[in-house]
Amino acid sequence: MSDLTIGGFPLDLLGLQLVTGVALGAIYVLVGIGLSLIFGLMNVVNFAHGAFFMVGAYVGVFLYGYTGSFWLSLVAAPLAMGLLGLAVERVLVRPLYGRGIDDPLLLTFGLSYVMVEGVRIAFGLTGLPFGAPPELRGAVDIGIGYFPLYRLFLIAFSMAVVGALWLFIERTAFGLVIRAGARDPQIVQVLGIEISKVWLAIFGLGCALAGLAGILAAPLQGVTPEMGIPVLAEAFVVTVVGGMGSLAGAVLAGLIVGIVVAMTSLVAPDMTKMAIFALMALVLLVRPRGLLGRAGALG
């Protein structure tokens, strides 16, 4: 243990807070990647992304109550949200292709009302408490102090998911189609690939990631019907900061946002929420296209 301090805070405490920030950031990364993936490929901003996050959390918590297995919830929540996402794309979003860019945004905005109210009808207005599963409770010594095991798991699991996603997009044939589709959907179509099927899959995948982030976040805060609204705003900050449509940007920005939140809560707990948006304002002023955004994305 060292006696060094920065700004009056011991180095160990700052280190722990940094890891806490990375754990928070892991959630932002998953939510942001899903949003960015759908936008990058389909030019659709999914305003129901926060609602998918919330419903995913509810599905997971509900299943956990029945089966007692967190691992099952961890599979079922993204699966359920993926299937719901497929249905939404096929039935609601697809008729809007070729219309204005605002139309899918408006539609998913209406959808989020329906999803939030649907959960209120099914599970009540007040929300449900939820803690880390027994096998992930407690804290472990990480050299600078004790750290909650669940948050370590959160970091490791999210890293694994992001890694798998990266391999999927960079190393598989379907990933190649995704990358080509993001660059030029018409050429992909001409080459004999049904781009609408790719879009369907991507919308499902994005929603599944939102659902996964939801169940992963549930042990940190419990679940309420409104939990998706701040997450939507924060996911927007992540995509604006990272650069829209850039997956690496979403990862980088998600981690930065998480660390900013954790550090602000140490220095000025009242300003935590505002710090996120101050960060976005700063990026907009200095680099409007986002940290890793393409130069042409705004031009």
Place this chain on the structure above:
Amino acid sequence: MTEGAPAARPGSGRTGRWLARASRHRVALTLAFLLVFPWIAPYQALAVNILVLGLYALGFNLLFGYTGLLSFGHAAFLGGGAYGCGIAIVHYGLHPGLALAAGTLLATLIAAAMGVLAIRTRGIYFAMTTLALSMCVYYAFYRAEAFTGGENGLRGINVPSVALPGVRLNLLDPTVKYYAVLAVVGLAIWLFSRLLSSPFGAALEAIRENEHRAQACGYDVARMKLAAFVISGALCGLAGALQAIHLSIVPIEIMHYSTSGQAVMMALLGGMGTFFGPFVGAATFSLLQDGLATLTSHWQLFVGAIFIAFVLFLPLGIWGEVLARLRRAGW
């Protein structure tokens, strides 16, 4: 009561003689309708609500319908106007007329600050950025408890009567209240119409149709967008200030994301880019909310579903569709 915006959409024909004539007298026709409206509305408090929300939707429509910028942050302006007005009355005991001005001023300042940042982004980014910035304003007002009352909202905005030179208006009488509010809203409607008919209004529509072309024509697009954003915010702020006096309380929810969404819903239900559409949208939304709330506590489910149906099947909105049909019929 009409405006040329839907003419720019494909599939609609040329504006006929009657519609052109109505469009020239849109302010008079709108005001004539609003003058008799309390006698059609189910009850008078609802009529005042619809009037105030109509002004809110009108201000939003300047940006969304006429300039083509979809903002999800207008709650910050409605709320800023309401808090500005409420704080002026509760903490400083200002005359209601001055309080209205104070509210509008505060909303204008918030709009200027948000606008400078938001117009740096384009297209779909704009909706995301305005939403995020308005959440920031929400948290700031939530934390400033000494002024805003925080979570409990700002209470005690009691304005039973307004003293004007030579006359004292009794706001406890719902009819007097409606026409007092209408006097302010009517002035805003007239200014709004003048703005649309000005070269500035034409430039905004040019930006909506093709931003690059407008830029190439020599317009300072960034400055015009910012001006539209700020004027839109000021109109919404005035609506918020009226709302504060009307309800005598400013709940913190007025700044919430869902209030921004309400503006989007009203504009789309009524018909974006039409002059009278915002009032149709405000009336539709209020009547829907009021009617559904008596039947079920889960009215948002139906509002959401109806909104989805509008996006899919009636994107012109009620008034936009009426205009499109009249136009096709050669009116």
